[in-house]
Amino acid sequence: MNIEAIKAIYTVEMRRTRKTLMQSIASPVISTCLYFVVFGSAIGSRIESVGGVSYGAFIVPGLMMLSLLTQSISNASFGIFFPKFTGTVYEILSAPVSFVEVIVGYVGAAATKSLIIGTIILITASFFVDLRIAHPFWMLAFLIMTCIAFSLFGFIIGLWADNFEKLQVIPLLVITPLVFLGGTFYSIDMLPPLWQKISLFNPLLYLISGFRWSFYEVADVNVGISLMMTAGFLVTCLGVVWYMFRTGYKLKQ
Amino acid sequence: MTATPSERVNQPIVQVRGLSKTYANGHQALKNIELDIFEGEILALLGPNGAGKTTLISTICGLVNASGGTVLVGGHDHVKQYRQSRELIGLVPQELALGAFELVEDAVTLSRGLFGKPKRPEFISELLEKLSLGDKAKSPVNRLSGGMKRRVLIAKALAHEPRVLFLDEPTAGVDVELRKDMWKVIDELRNDGVTIILTTHYIEEAEAIADRVGIISAGEILVIDDKKSLMEKLGKKQLMIELREPALTVPSSLDAYQLGLSDEGRVLTYTYDVRAERTGITQLLNDVQAAGLALKDINTSESSLEDIFVNIVKADS
Numbered sequence: 001m002n003i004e005a006i007k008a009i010y011t012v013e014m015r016r017t018r019k020t021l022m023q024s025i026a027s028p029v030i031s032t033c034l035y036f037v038v039f040g041s042a043i044g045s046r047i048e049s050v051g052g053v054s055y056g057a058f059i060v061p062g063l064m065m066l067s068l069l070t071q072s073i074s075n076a077s078f079g080i081f082f083p084k085f086t087g088t089v090y091e092i093l094s095a096p097v098s099f100v101e102v103i104v105g106y107v108g109a110a111a112t113k114s115l116i117i118g119t120i121i122l123i124t125a126s127f128f129v130d131l132r133i134a135h136p137f138w139m140l141a142f143l144i145m146t147c148i149a150f151s152l153f154g155f156i157i158g159l160w161a162d163n164f165e166k167l168q169v170i171p172l173l174v175i176t177p178l179v180f181l182g183g184t185f186y187s188i189d190m191l192p193p194l195w196q197k198i199s200l201f202n203p204l205l206y207l208i209s210g211f212r213w214s215f216y217e218v219a220d221v222n223v224g225i226s227l228m229m230t231a232g233f234l235v236t237c238l239g240v241v242w243y244m245f246r247t248g249y250k251l252k253q
Numbered sequence: 254m255t256a257t258p259s260e261r262v263n264q265p266i267v268q269v270r271g272l273s274k275t276y277a278n279g280h281q282a283l284k285n286i287e288l289d290i291f292e293g294e295i296l297a298l299l300g301p302n303g304a305g306k307t308t309l310i311s312t313i314c315g316l317v318n319a320s321g322g323t324v325l326v327g328g329h330d331h332v333k334q335y336r337q338s339r340e341l342i343g344l345v346p347q348e349l350a351l352g353a354f355e356l357v358e359d360a361v362t363l364s365r366g367l368f369g370k371p372k373r374p375e376f377i378s379e380l381l382e383k384l385s386l387g388d389k390a391k392s393p394v395n396r397l398s399g400g401m402k403r404r405v406l407i408a409k410a411l412a413h414e415p416r417v418l419f420l421d422e423p424t425a426g427v428d429v430e431l432r433k434d435m436w437k438v439i440d441e442l443r444n445d446g447v448t449i450i451l452t453t454h455y456i457e458e459a460e461a462i463a464d465r466v467g468i469i470s471a472g473e474i475l476v477i478d479d480k481k482s483l484m485e486k487l488g489k490k491q492l493m494i495e496l497r498e499p500a501l502t503v504p505s506s507l508d509a510y511q512l513g514l515s516d517e518g519r520v521l522t523y524t525y526d527v528r529a530e531r532t533g534i535t536q537l538l539n540d541v542q543a544a545g546l547a548l549k550d551i552n553t554s555e556s557s558l559e560d561i562f563v564n565i566v567k568a569d570s
Binding site: 007011 | 277314346348359365
């Protein structure tokens with residue numbers, strides 16, 4: 001195991017985070033505050049509680065998920081896309097590192113950053129609403145698994161993308177709508193029956209639901225299924241990354 | 254073929270056997286390459302654009318998957334024992350590929366880490382100093398000139414103390430001053446004991462700094478030899494005889510020498526093979542005198558590597 005290489009990649013990626021502190025950390029905090037002002041205070045004050053939880057508190061797990069997913073994907077995809085774009089990826093390919101080490105370095109850094117952002121959002125939210133976390137262990141488990149799974153997913157996008165447009169298309173056109181439609185701001189109980197059924201096909205619904213359960217024990221779907229879906233997504237991403245590296249997909253000719 | 258001193262002393266540090274590469278589009282970039290690289294030498298791989306030089310280096314360094322054949326670096330298979338083999342190698346790519354905003358010392362430190370070596374800031378400083386980058390350690394790489402960026406790439410390639418350094422066209426598109434500068438750097442590296450393989454399409458570069466020269470064209474190594482013996486082996490020498498009085502024609506008694514007449518009949522040119530047992534010069538001079546031509550001066554010139562290169566590549570196509 002080339003520990004030094006993992007440390008080197010991780011350090012460089014985390015340094016990038018520190019250098020772009022404003023966009024990395026401040027922007028999710030600001031956008032979360034905006035969501036609280038608009039949905040939590042302005043609109044939320046007219047909505048009665050959802051499943052016994054005040055609307056402002058109800059949306060916290062969803063908001064965290066929204067940031068975690070988009071940030072994990074964008075950080076990890078950019079992390080590996082940029083070396084491909086500038087050509088510096090030659091060094092990783094010629095170094096005595098295994099694919100596992102490369103992934104641990106890049107995905108580890110992206111997931112760490114997402115965890116930091118998630119924590120900051122949680123702290124920010126606690127200033128606006130009365131938070132309680134019923135199952136801290138499961139909250140952390142969902143949080144960490146989601147960060148890793150979606151950082152892996154971002155890494156896959158970064159490997160696959162050969163231009164900036166491709167890099168953006170999945171986060172913008174797939175992930176963001178799915179998060180919004182996956183019950184970030186509502187419980188699917190509030191939807192007409194047909195849309196409730198359609199929502200069940202949205203994989204992100206399960207993540208958000210499970211995460212919210214760990215806070216308030218309120219869930220759209222069974223928490224066991226949520227857990228399985230999250231773990232399943234993690235394993236799928238691992239499999240895809242393993243395949244990509246084994247074949248040198250878009251990295252080696 | 255006479256062995257160079259390094260060949261006699263050392264086993265090859267890089268052994269390439271039957272290496273071939275066919276790209277997905279069907280282009281066969283390498284055809285059954287056989288190559289030995291000896292410790293401590295400077296080997297220049299000379300060839301026109303598209304000859305396969307970069308593919309060869311990239312395959313040895315792990316950027317390109319080979320279609321067939323093996324590469325051993327320090328006795329380690331470059332695929333099965335990629336960790337051991339790659340630790341011995343440093344690569345300076347052709348493109349000035351550097352992250353935009355990172356500092357020089359950070360870029361070099363990253364390279365050392367990637368190759369599994371624990372941090373040694375004092376070694377990095379020394380290395381930067383040696384490459385005249387000492388005062389640039391804290392500069393962002395995108396502020397450096399092209400020549401300085403190339404040096405940063407060399408520093409990165411040397412950061413893990415490799416034994417073999419591959420330089421892919423280190424002086425492509427670089428002015429004369431910088432090129433000479435780079436040659437000096439390469440020479441100093443060799444003095445430090447680093448084995449150097451460089452690709453170039455500048456003949457004068459190979460001639461100036463290499464110990465051995467391999468000529469590569471259309472994916473094949475056409476010839477590889479000690480630079481001097483390559484020139485001897487393939488080199489023609491010309492003897493120019495300047496005459497006191499211009500001759501209108503070459504006297505028929507000298508037909509056998511196939512002499513050329515130039516400079517309005519003032520210069521006779523005799524081309525001979527330096528390898529030949531008898532160059533025929535003595536006889537020629539006697540015969541020239543016998544033909545009644547008075548000599549003013551004589552001089553000889555050797556064919557350059559360029560002539561050799563052009564001849565070989567032409568003969569091959």
